[in-house]
Amino acid sequence: MKWSNAINDYKNFLKIERGLSENSITNYVLDIKKLVVWLEENDINLSPISISEEEIQAFIYSIAKKVQPRTQSRIISGLRGFFNYLVFEEYRKTNPLELIESPKIGRKLPDTLSITEIDTLINTIDLSKPQGERNRAILETLYGCGLRVSELINLKISDLFFEEGFIRVTGKGDKQRLVPISDTTIKYIEIYKNEIRNHQEIKPQALDTLFLNRRGNGLTRAMIFTIIKQLTEKAGIQKTISPHTFRHSFATHLLENGANLRAIQQMLGHESITTTEIYTHIDNTHLTEVINKFHPRK
Known part of the structure; x- marks a missing residue:
């Protein structure tokens, strides 16, 4: 079996059986291709079926000098999944990564913004320009609904159910969920949609796309x-802020104000509650206050 054939079969498996997005599949394949390139560079002529733990160990040792432990751990995990697939399909009897341990890495807590910092960022937006109303609606939607950046840019007008108080979000693996939307977020989306977007010349492929650029495209x-x-530079906020920061802040502020963790999980679209539980580690002070206030043995 050639590497190219095995990788193509694995891509189909990830798409059809696992329902992963194209972005996720691409990342998995890139890590497998790193191993293939290393084999070629070292004149090692082994197929996916014949490669052994010894070669895998040598490859991992080589990348350990170049990448951070977190990246190394991700590559090992990706390769383990690939070879598990080959075992599952009975191309191999064993997984060469079965006994290989990932490097220990600390759990990285996500950055968050305070409510004041979010207000400062939004107040920095120049509303005298057409894109100002759009940018305000974007930030309000990221923070108000806890969306991933990919979910935001793919949000459709047909996904807006304002009368019911929900939006329909297409997340990882094309899985859809309904997310509550506040009156405040609805207000700013409506202002952008009615006062700016309605007056744009929109490209045919973007007629249903909510947020558009100046050329009428997504x-x-x-x-x-x-x-x-x-906006971060203009506001003078000394933090590294990304679209995901608003998602983290959304979850953190809900938790701090007493929201149920399971409800936060559903709104974020996390498959596992374990992923959502990272937010319980962010503000230990708040959790201590909860114990002191609500526990009978306080």
């Missing part, structure tokens, strides 16, 4: 990052 991930970076 925004890119990079553009959202650029908007937020520029």
Whole structure:
């Protein structure tokens, strides 16, 4: 079996069986291709079926000198999944990564913004320009609904159910969920939609896309990052802020104000509650206050 054939089969498996997005599949494949390149550079002629733990160990040792432990751990995890697939399909009897341990890495807590910092960022927006109303609506939606950047740029007008108080969000693996939307966020989306977007010349492929660029086409991930970076610099906030920071802040502020963790999980679209539980580690002071206030043995 050739590496290219095995990788293509694995891509189909990830798409059809696992329901992963194109971005996730691309990342998995890139890590497998790192191993293939290393084999070629070292004149090691082994197929996915014949490669052994010894070669995998040598590859991991080589990348350990170049990448951070977190990246190394991700590559090992990706390769383990690939070879598990080959075992599952009975191309191999064993997984060469079965006994290989990932490096120990600390749990990185996500950055968050305070409510004051979020207000400062939004107040920095120049509303005298047409894109100002759009940018305000974007930030209000990121923070008000806890969306991923990919979910934001793919949000459709047909996904807005304002009368019911929900928006329909298409998340990872094209899985859809309904997310509550506040009156405040609805107000700013309506202002942008009615006063700015309705007066644009819109490209045919973007007629249903909510947030548009000046040329009437959908925004890119990079553009959202650029908007937020520029506003952060203008506001003088000394933090590295990305679109995901608003998502983290959304979850953190809900938790701090007493929201149920399971409800936060559903709104964020996390498959596992374990992913959501990272937010319980962010503000230990708040959690101590909860114990002191509500526990009978306080």
